[in-house]
Amino acid sequence: MNEMEARPNRHFIAEQAKIFKALGHPSRLLMVQALRDGEKCVCDLQALIGADMSTVSRHLAVLREAGVVRSEKRGTNIYYALALSCLATFLQCTGTLIAERIRQKSALLGNDQDAT
Amino acid sequence: MNEMEARPNRHFIAEQAKIFKALGHPSRLLMVQALRDGEKCVCDLQALIGADMSTVSRHLAVLREAGVVRSEKRGTNIYYALALSCLATFLQCTGTLIAERIRQKSALLGNDQDAT
DNA sequence: TTCATATTTGGCAAAATAGCCAAACGATAT
DNA sequence: ATATCGTTTGGCTATTTTGCCAAATATGAA
Numbered sequence: 001m002n003e004m005e006a007r008p009n010r011h012f013i014a015e016q017a018k019i020f021k022a023l024g025h026p027s028r029l030l031m032v033q034a035l036r037d038g039e040k041c042v043c044d045l046q047a048l049i050g051a052d053m054s055t056v057s058r059h060l061a062v063l064r065e066a067g068v069v070r071s072e073k074r075g076t077n078i079y080y081a082l083a084l085s086c087l088a089t090f091l092q093c094t095g096t097l098i099a100e101r102i103r104q105k106s107a108l109l110g111n112d113q114d115a116t
Numbered sequence: 117m118n119e120m121e122a123r124p125n126r127h128f129i130a131e132q133a134k135i136f137k138a139l140g141h142p143s144r145l146l147m148v149q150a151l152r153d154g155e156k157c158v159c160d161l162q163a164l165i166g167a168d169m170s171t172v173s174r175h176l177a178v179l180r181e182a183g184v185v186r187s188e189k190r191g192t193n194i195y196y197a198l199a200l201s202c203l204a205t206f207l208q209c210t211g212t213l214i215a216e217r218i219r220q221k222s223a224l225l226g227n228d229q230d231a232t
Numbered sequence: 233t234t235c236a237t238a239t240t241t242g243g244c245a246a247a248a249t250a251g252c253c254a255a256a257c258g259a260t261a262t
Numbered sequence: 263a264t265a266t267c268g269t270t271t272g273g274c275t276a277t278t279t280t281g282c283c284a285a286a287t288a289t290g291a292a
Contacts, residue, residue: 010142011218012211012214012215012218013142013145013146013149014142015214015217015218016145016207016210016211016214017139017140017141017142017144017145018140019140019210019214020136020137020138020139020140020145021136021137021140021141022136022140023133023136023140024133024134024135024136024137024138024139024140025133025137025279025280026126026129026130026133028133029129029132029133029136030129033129041238041239042238042239042240043237043238043239051281051282052281052282052283053238053239053240054239054240054241054281054282054283054284055280055281055282056239057239057240057241058240058241058280058281059280060239060240061240061241062279067213067214067217073239073288073289075289075290076237076238076289076290077237077238077239078238078239078240084210084213086205086206086209086210086213087206089202089205089206090202090203090205090206090209091132093201093202093206094132094135094200094202095128095132097183097200097202098128098131098132098135098183099128101131101183102127102128102131141249141250143250157268157269158268158269158270159268159269167250167251167252168251168252168253169268169269169270170251170252170253170254170269170270170271171250171251171252172269173269173270173271174250174251174270174271175250176269176270177270177271178249189258189259189269191259191260192259192260192267192268193267193268193269194268194269194270
């Protein structure tokens with residue numbers, strides 16, 4: 001059994017790519033980053049993103065269908081929460097790496113901060 | 117210093133999203149998976165993907181510009197290698213998760229394997 | 233019931249992406 | 263010099279994604 005981790009089949013790879021694709025949009029990634037602090041309702045996330053509510057809802061649908069977040073209706077609102085525990089570690093890692101890259105690039109350009 | 121990990125700025129988030137976006141395509145993800153075993157030339161990767169050489173080259177450019185892989189010309193060929201060490205762990209984690217999901221879904225449908 | 237509030241969905245236009253062919257490029261060999 | 267090999271780039275079309283508005287839906291309040 002589970003040959004799929006050694007030599008991933010088409011369905012498996014597609015499913016995994018879907019996760020990455022879902023995270024590969026600034027607005028969606030920002031929402032996911034925010035969800036590390038705990039669940040939020042769509043309205044919270046809209047405030048964070050600043051786009052139309054319908055746009056935010058569509059982004060959330062992408063994340064949900066990829067299995068990155070899960071949603072739960074409670075009271076008047078729908079709350080979204082992270083459903084991919086290992087993501088936090090990876091975000092941390094890429095974050096550090098990118099910070100490093102940005103720092104190097106700034107150094108090359110002669111500025112002392114790029115954190116604008 | 118490094119406020120960006122707590123409250124990521126636009127540039128930072130865009131850069132991070134670029135990594136995910138790069139990984140968010142089946143062909144690119146497949147190549148990255150293959151690169152876990154060590155560097156490969158474009159021709160190897162083309163054989164893996166089966167698309168036009170130009171297509172493979174463009175996919176590799178996306179990965180390279182996102183900083184997921186790095187390339188090095190050696191002899192006649194150009195070799196691509198992983199440049200994002202922490203990726204392997206995350207792939208492992210999502211892989212396990214997806215395998216789990218696929219298994220559950222298959223169970224629901226009554227089939228005993230979906231690993232086709 | 234009607235009204236308001238929170239979220240999703242339909243539909244469309246603009247923008248981005250994917251993939252192929254052909255052409256260009258750079259290095260090595262002849 | 264020409265030829266060849268491995269790779270990238272130009273240019274094009276087809277497909278997908280994005281984001282807004284408006285409309286639908288669901289749920290709680292009055």
